[in-house]
Amino acid sequence: MKALMAVTGLCMVGFLLMHMFGNFKLLLGDHGAEFNEYSEYLRRFLYPVIPPTWFLRAFEAFLTLCVVLHMYSATMLSGRKWRSVGMNRYVTRKHMEQSYSARTMIWGGIIIVLFVIFHLLEFTAQKITIGYSGKTDPFDRTVLAFQDWWVVLVYAVAMGAVCMHVWHGFYSAFTTLGAQVGATARKVLKGCSWAVSLLLFVGFMLAPVCILAGVVK
Numbered sequence: 214m215k216a217l218m219a220v221t222g223l224c225m226v227g228f229l230l231m232h233m234f235g236n237f238k239l240l241l242g243d244h245g246a247e248f249n250e251y252s253e254y255l256r257r258f259l260y261p262v263i264p265p266t267w268f269l270r271a272f273e274a275f276l277t278l279c280v281v282l283h284m285y286s287a288t289m290l291s292g293r294k295w296r297s298v299g300m301n302r303y304v305t306r307k308h309m310e311q312s313y314s315a316r317t318m319i320w321g322g323i324i325i326v327l328f329v330i331f332h333l334l335e336f337t338a339q340k341i342t343i344g345y346s347g348k349t350d351p352f353d354r355t356v357l358a359f360q361d362w363w364v365v366l367v368y369a370v371a372m373g374a375v376c377m378h379v380w381h382g383f384y385s386a387f388t389t390l391g392a393q394v395g396a397t398a399r400k401v402l403k404g405c406s407w408a409v410s411l412l413l414f415v416g417f418m419l420a421p422v423c424i425l426a427g428v429v430k
Contacts (some may be wrong), residue, residue: 214391216390218287218290223383223386224279226379226409235251240419242429243352244351255269273323280285284326291319318382321375324370325374325375328374331367336355339354355424359424360425362425364421365422368417373414379409380406380409382401
């Protein structure tokens with residue numbers, strides 16, 4: 214169960230890094246030409262080998278499966294941990310620390326799920342339109358949405374939750390998969406966890422902040 218949680222978590226971290234790279238195209242100063250082309254390219258990737266959007270739909274299904282399996286693994290492991298603590302009359306400091314980490318990860322996970330739903334409704338389905346009405350291209354809907362300070366604040370809080378989740382999960386995942394083989398490996402993994410978390414936070418917040426500041430128009 215831990216291995217399943219580790220693998221699915223790392224798959225989602227990989228997706229976040231790719232997503233962050235795509236968002237950098239918002240900063241190119243070409244009025245969104247390359248960002249819109251990139252968004253369209255994702256819909257026709259591998260065409261004409263396969264019909265348009267098939268790869269994107271398959272990739273979305275894979276990510277959804279990763280999320281479901283990750284949440285299922287987290288629920289099962291948390292249940293086991295709480296049951297083992299409940300059967301022990303003397304709760305040690307280690308159990309208390311593990312329980313705190315589990316609670317933090319669970320609440321962070323809930324915030325992330327709610328954020329993903331909001332994100333998809335806003336930028337993919339366009340059921341939530343902020344700063345515009347009707348259908349528009351990906352660049353315009355992104356720039357218009359992030360001109361409202363509260364939207365940037367919501368994304369900052371959500372990305373903070375994501376990065377805290379990644380900070381703990383990245384280290385735990387590689388430990389579960391056997392990468393922590395000594396004190397040096399432990400330090401490297403912790404350093405990588407910090408680096409990836411900070412990179413994701415700065416990378417994802419760079420475009421919204423630049424839009425709010427008027428650098429990207």
